[in-house]
Amino acid sequence: MADRKFLVILGAAESGIGAAVLGKQQGWEVFVSDGGTIKDKYKEDLAVQGIPYEEGRHSAEKIVTATCLVKSPGISEKTEIMKKVRAAGTEVCSEIEFGYRYKGDSKIIAITGSNGKSTTTMLTYQVLKDAGYDVALVGNIGYSFARQVAERPCTWYVMEVSSFQLDDIHSFRPDIAVLLNITPDHLDRYDYVFENYVASKFRITMNQLSTDHFIINQDDKVIQQYLATHSIHATKIYFTMNGNLQDREGGYTNESRLYIQIDGDMLDMSIHDLVIKGKHNQYNSMAAGISARIAGVRKEKIRESFVAFEGIEHRLEYVATVRGVEFINDSKGTNMNSVWYALESMKKPVILILGGQDKGNDYNEILDLVNEKVKGIVCLGADNTPIHDFFDGIVNTIVDTRTASDAVYAAYSLAEPGYVVLLSPGCASFDLFKNYEDRGKQFKEAVKNL
Helix, strand or coil: CCCCCEEEEECCCHHHHHHHHHHHHCCCEEEEEECCCCCHHHHHHHHHHCCCEEECCCCHHHHCCCCEEEECCCCCCCCHHHHHHHHHCCCEECHHHHHHCCCCCCEEEEEECCCCHHHHHHHHHHHHHHCCCCEEEEECCCECHHHHHHHCCCCEEEEECCHHHHHCCCCCCCCEEEECCCCCCCHHHHCCCHHHHHHHHHHHHCCCCCCCEEEEECCCHHHHHHHHHCCCCCEEEEEECCCCCCCCCEEEEECCEEEEEECCEEEEEEHHHCCCCCHHHHHHHHHHHHHHHHCCCCHHHHHHHHHHCCCCCCCCEEEEEECCEEEEECCCCCCHHHHHHHHHCCCCCEEEEECCECCCCCHHHHHHHHHHHEEEEEEECCCCHHHHHHHECCECCEEEECCHHHHHHHHHHHCCCCCEEEECCCCECCCCCCCHHHHHHHHHHHHHCC
């Protein structure tokens, strides 16, 4: 049995099922284990593939004998099953690592950062797709990478990756890696040590060669501090909103124009032609444009895609205007940096819907913008104590709610014509909602019912 290929999947959601399907296709003996309940659609996938599974428990004695264990990004190392897996010395890899091993000659653009990942990934994918590339959207957004490799392999993969997925890579090497920014997030998973989280993000470059490209935000102090003391093998290309790049290749904005220069060829367009607004989306657009140019897309095609791209659901998404009050859904804003960007792009007085599962937020990050723009806070969370502790005495009106409809009604009651109600929670959603999509959808539904 020395050559037995036994693959165990921990967590039967999109990424786990994708890895199971690929493993089965590649001749592995596969077993899926989920501590909770498995959705019916995923059970059907497993039944079709003839893959055995368990739910509601983890059979540790079987799991630790795996040749390779693919772990869902949502499972913490602090769980009992992971402690047993690590004690047994079982190889653990993420789904993107497992998919990478079977990707063949295809190329990968991998995008990470604390904020803006989804928008940048979607925009990059859209540019390549519009340009006629054989491309798939995978990772945290879109399809499971492993499943795409198994069922419809492509020449290019544009992939959103989180720090959790990067924690368990070994050989994963993107041809083009993008690091948008690093701000405190998920610190509960990193023993509340920010440096651990930073190091995790930089794992995206760990296997890159000098022939690969690493696209970096020059304006991010945390990124620059890390680069000052660590060497990166990939070719570094920067983007910035502080002047030009002194004739280096990359992206920059200057007054109201956006520039991207790769291979001596300059893309120059007005910022006002971007459908997605705000400074953060200028950063996202530069990162996407540089990636596309390195991938060989012509600048005219990039410009066309930029002008047409309308953004993604739950990220600064316009919902409706009700009797002069505008409603914006930024449910995907789950940390303080996201809230900062959302507030920074608001041009009207704001009623801010804030709260959820606090991951160790420092509300000082948004204090100046709150003082400048926020007229009232509506808390939407099971425990709103951290928000009250910080903002009581700073913001005159703070209201507590526990449902999306109550939050919308309370915010609408506080707003005046010409105000904007902004759902930008700055927290995870799991205290009251299934996920940020559920929170955003309930918010939009409540607005429509006003």
